Amino acid sequence: MSDVIVETLVRLLSGWHLVYLLIGVYVGLVMGVLPALGGSAGMAVLLPFVFGLDAELALPMMIGMMAVTPTADTFPSVLMGIPGSNSSQSTVLDGFPLSKRGEAARALSAAFSASLVGGVIGAGFLTVAIFFALPFLLMIGFGEQLMLILLALTMVGTLTGASPLKGLATCGLGLLVGTIGTAPTTGSQRMTFDMSYMMDGVPLIIVGLSLFALPEIVDLVRRQTKISQTGTSLGSGWIQGVKDTIINWGVVLRCSLLGVIIGALPGIGGSVINWVSYSHVVQTAKDKSQFGKGDIRGVIGPESANNAQDGGALIPTLLFGIPGSGSMALLLAGFILVGIEPGVEMITTNLDLTYTIIWSLALGSVFGAGTCVFLAKPIARLTLVPATIIAPFMFSLIFLSAFQATRDWGDLAILLILGILGIYMKRFGWPRPAFMIGFVLSGQLENGLYRVTQVYGFSFLERPVVLALLVMLALAIYAAFRFKPKEEPITATPAHSAENRLPQLMFVFLLIAFAGYALVQSLSWNFATALMPRSVALATLLLLVPLAAAMVRTKTAAHYFYDSEREEFSGDVEYRTNEHYIALLVATLIGAWLAGFVVAMTAFLYLFLRRKAKLQHWQCAVAAACLAVSLMALSSLLGLRFPASLASTFVDLPWYLT
Amino acid sequence: MKPLGSMLWGAAVLAAASLSSLSGARAQAVDFKGETIELIAPYTEGGGADVYARMFIPYLQKYLPGNPKVIIRNLPGGASILGNNKFQATAKPDGKMLVVTSSSTLVAQLLGGKKRQFDVLKWRQVNVSPQGTVIYATSKTGVTGKDMMADLEKLRGQKIRYGAKQPDAGELRNIFAFDLLGLNHETIFGLARGEVRQAMLRGELEINHDTAESFNSSAQSFIKSGEFVPLWTLGMPKGEDIVRDPVFPDYPTINELYEKANGKPPAGTEYEAFKAFVNLGVAASKGFALPEGTPDNIREAYVDAVKKTLDDPDFRKLASDEVGQYPQLFGDDADFAIKKAVGLSPEVSDWLKQYMLKKYDLAI
Structure with missing residues (x-):
């Protein structure tokens, strides 16, 4: 076996193999840098060239491309606050604030070095695990999947922001928006207003763009002259970023393993990984005060996880022919074109191909991240360009990206509607990450619940792995309460004051109206269609109504009051409202x-x-x-x-x- | 003089006639030189029909007259309804836009309701490529694949669970088959084929189907290892009959099994609905279509290019699983296959509506 490992490496490093690998890597970098054009678009670009190509040349090209898209998409996430793809949405949370602090080069190089390590760990894991994974993967049945989804949902506890009530309600709204579209279990339409565009629900990429990118850029042009507030210098530069990764090696290691494992497990989905790893970093950090304001660990964690994820996701793809993600589905199509058939043969007769894949993954990560580190500093200069010049380009990029979801007018309409929601969520302190956790898990949660009741009923609680996960779930909930971030003193910011609260009250009532509307709608649906949206709407209302009541009655500053309009605006920028x-x-x-x-x-x-x-x-x-x-x-x-x-x-x- | 004159006259007429027919032929010749042809794929990148379409692209560029550039445009959404609606709304009958059709298109034609703003029956089909369906069960159910009656008895004696994406999809063809065979079956929805395979290995589901292509690529290795046992195929429609699948001639069809179990061939409205779904899921599995009103000569040019592609040895090698040994249909024959799949009689159509309403609470 070890000679196969060495042989494939030597072959990969010689002649045309390396050329094809590099072609894949550079296509992946370009596709990754452009938001929303991720692995799927890259694979679609490469597929025509894969036709008739030898598997040993086609594989390095396809895998090399896939390995680097989650690396390159860090550029828009960190520099512009535009999530480069579904797998780097949480990178925005701390990456963009770091850019605003003038530490873009540091954030980028930390992200790239973390990506590199993550990619290599993913490849290393794949090398070993592919031989032993089968029995473990088969232990994760529908019951275990449901427990894992619930476990991921508890992560929301760390992302609720200053007011837990508000945070949980936001998560509920995310879950509720996630139920829009065709009900997975019955095929009935929910809240689609009889529009065919809405049948597939709201695309994840658009939710990311509208909740994070649009509000941040609007905020940027309103408040700052440049992305980097420090103005002229790029701060500590790229060496600091590499050092950050080395210092936080524990974060890198844990998040890489998290990425690999969730990537390999069935039923959870790749888009959850970056959120789960981000929450994990927050949960395990001693000093949580800087998260969301530019903590480098918030960049390192998700970036190592999303690069490691491919190593894990390849296991079911190679063994069962089950694609874990959109780009994996295309990779599978590529496999078919070059005559590779997934199955147990991949670890017996076709072992050399499996190692070609593993080495391509590792080398691709190294080449990709290396190139990106090299480019980090010059590209970070973008943060020194006046905001009013760069913003219109960013808006165009967002529109273009959103339109890639289904290439329908609906994409742009939804982008704007949710963008407006995002702008006010930001203004009134509703934690957008909590919304995302709810949204990405909504479909999985509903499917999981339905499958467990259909296949097991309550007997799923008799399965040992389920019980173990149940204990972990209890611990996670306990931890969420026990290690809650320390509350900021209310006096620290004028934003929490109780004066002039009409705008935020109006916003709460709008949210209540939405949840109420969903509840009323759900009354006319059959039981299986209505169960999830009805329960979620009810739970959300149970959180929102007391919150609204408290907001109406309280006359003093409180955590649940928040209005960023009360903060100081810089005198250097012409004042314009959000509405403008x-x-x-x-x-x-x-x-x-x-x-x-x-x-x-x-x-x-x-x-x-x-x-x-x-x-x-x-x-x-x-x-x-x-x-x-x-x-x-x-x-x-x-x-x-x-x-x-x-x-x-x-x-x-x-x-x-x- | 007279004979000569009349001969000359005759020759002139003949010449004129042949000239006019020549120029007529020239007017009819199709040439896509310098054009860009858009191929609409109403699915996300990487799905079955998308890969099928992508495999044809280089060959269509080679074999269409004038060697046009062919680009694929993925317009996913609403189980293919969105993309098909857009094709219907924008395509002109000039051969510069075509669409790849699949079973999802045909299911949408049947069950799409108001959201469907296209009509497959008016399109001009270039070709259809059939694709067989194989049904297999886990060995845990006790089936052996050796004696079809014994296997049927085994399966009838237990509850069998099947996984499908959603009730209003092409998977209905297998659900109808299970109904015909009188199995005690339940379908868990929201599952993709790969997920079903994995759940079967875990012992959570018992039965699954795959198209010939993914059966060969993804299920085969677990059949060799004995976890899955292939049982039947849905067969291949031939005229009004359903015969054995040419790629899997060793596996009996549902029809054979029914006849053996009940002493008479299947008949009735329920069977007609099953047959329609076998037509849409198997016989007309994938293909290309041009918009309504496309002139014959343009369709002929496409039929010709697709035929040449299918004869190309490189393509055959590439698409060995996607096209296989199945009889390919072209032009009017392809139109007819589509009509058999979705041109339901009012009686069958009503039955289908009632079935969806009663069993799945879905109003069409």
Whole structure:
């Protein structure tokens, strides 16, 4: 066996194998940097070249690409607060604040070195575990899956923010939004308003973009002249980031293992991993005060986990042909094209292919992260560009990314609706991470509950692994109460004051109205369809109503009061309200609907640069032209079309202008 | 003079006639030189029909007249309804846009209700590629695959659980089959095929189906190791009959088993519904379609290109599992296969509505 390991490594490092690996790595880097174009898009780009290629060349290319997308997507997450993909959403929480503190280069290089280690640990785990995993994986039945999902749900305890009541209610809302769409167990429609777009529910990538990216960027242009508040320097630089990773080796190791294991286990799903690892880091940290404000551990944890995850996810993919994620599904398609059939043969007769995969994963992580570390410092200079110049580009990027979800107008509409929700959640201190945990686990939780009742009934409690997990669950709940982050003193910030609370009261009542609406709707559905949304809506209302009552009655400052509008605004930036920017975005979207995506985005960029950044006309024109050209180039290279505008129904427009 | 004159006259007429027919042929010749053809895949990247479509792309570029560029556009959502609606709304009958159809498209045609704004029956099918369905059970149920009657008795004597994505999907064909065989079965929804396989290995589910392609690629290794036992296929529709699957001629069909167990061949409305679903899930499993009103010559150009692709030895090697040894249908024959799958008689259509309402509380 050990000669196979060495042989495959030597072969991989020689001649064309290495070239193909590097092609994969660089395609992956480009795809990763562009938000929402992750592994799936990369695989779609590579597939045409995989046709007729020898498996030994195709594998390094495909795996190399997959290995680096979760590395490269850290750039938008850290520098712009735009989640680069579903697997790096939680990186935004501390990564972007670090950029704002002028430590972008440090955050990036910490993320990349953590990614590198994570990727190598994932590959190492795969090397060993693939031989022993089968019996362990078969121990995780529907009952065990449900317990694991519940365990992940308890992580929300660490992400509730200052007011636990508010945090739990937010998680409930996330669960509730997650039930929108076709009910997985009955095929009935829930809260889809009879629109076919809504049948598949709200796409995760859009929830990430609208709750994190849009509010952060709006906040940025309102408050700061540049992303980096320190202005001119990039601070401690990239060496510090590598040091951070080394100092926090325990975090790296634990989160990598977490990523690998959750990646391999059935029924939980890859998009949960970054959230679970983030909560784990927060939960186990002694000093929790800096999380959400720029704690480097909040970047290191999820980034090591999301790179390690591939190593784990490959186990079921190789052994059972079960794709753990979208890009794994495409990888599986690639396998079929080059004639690899998943199954137990992968650890017997096809062992050399398995090692080619493992080495490609390890080497890909090293090459990818190495390149990124090298690029970290120059690219981090973006944080020194005035916010009013970079913001319109970021908005365009977000619109473009959101549209990749299903390439439907609905994507952009949902982005805006949830974006508005996100802006006010940020303003009134509703913890968005808690919403995300609820949202990503909603479908899994419902499926899990349904399967357990269908297959086992209460007898699932007789299974030993379930019982062990039950004990862990109890411990996790105990830990959530016992090791709660220390409450900040209320006087520390004027945001918690009880004065002028009408805006936040209105927001609470809107949330109550939404949960109430869901509850009323659910009354007309059959039992299996209604069970999950009805229970969640009820629980959410039980949290929201007392909260609202307390907010109405209390006359002094309290944790559940929060309004960031009371904080100081910098005098260097022209004061504009949230509503001003919401109106701008709505107008842009209406423009896109009337005149076409490219035209509207270009016009938006031109006007934004002219009015907000006060650039010269020619500068605005050059920037707008650059944007238009890159949008069109991107659409022609990747074969993606922009949403059809009203204009295109009257005039025959070229495809890139529709 | 007269004979010569009339001969000349005749020659002139002939020449003119042949010239006009020549220019007519020229007007009809299809040429996609310099064009970009959009291939709509109403699914996410990596699914069965998406991979099928992607495999054809390089060959369509090679064999379509004028060697156009073919790009694939994935428009997923709503179990293929979103993408198909968009195809219906935007495609013009000029051959520059086609769609890959699959069983999901046909199920949506039957059960899509108001959300479906397309009509497969009006599209012009280029081809359909059949794909067999194999049903297998875990060895824990006691089946051996050696004696079909004994196996049926074994399965009838216990509760068997099957996994499927959702009630209104192509998996109904197997649920109908279990009904016909009088099995005591229950379906756990929300499960993908791979998840079902894994759950069977854990002993949580008993029975599963796979298309020929994934049966060969993903179930085979557990059949060799004895965990799964292949039982039956849904067969292959031929005229009004269903015959043995050409790729799996050793496995009996549901029809054979029914006949042996009941002493007479299956019949009645329930059986008609089963047959429609075998047609949509097996006979018309995948294919390409052009929009309504596409002229014959354009469709012929596509049929020709697809035929040449299927004859290409490189393609055969690449698509050995996806296309297999199944008889491929083209043009009008393909249209007819689609019609057999979704052109239900009012009686069968009503029965289906009642079935969905009674069994799954789903109004169509």
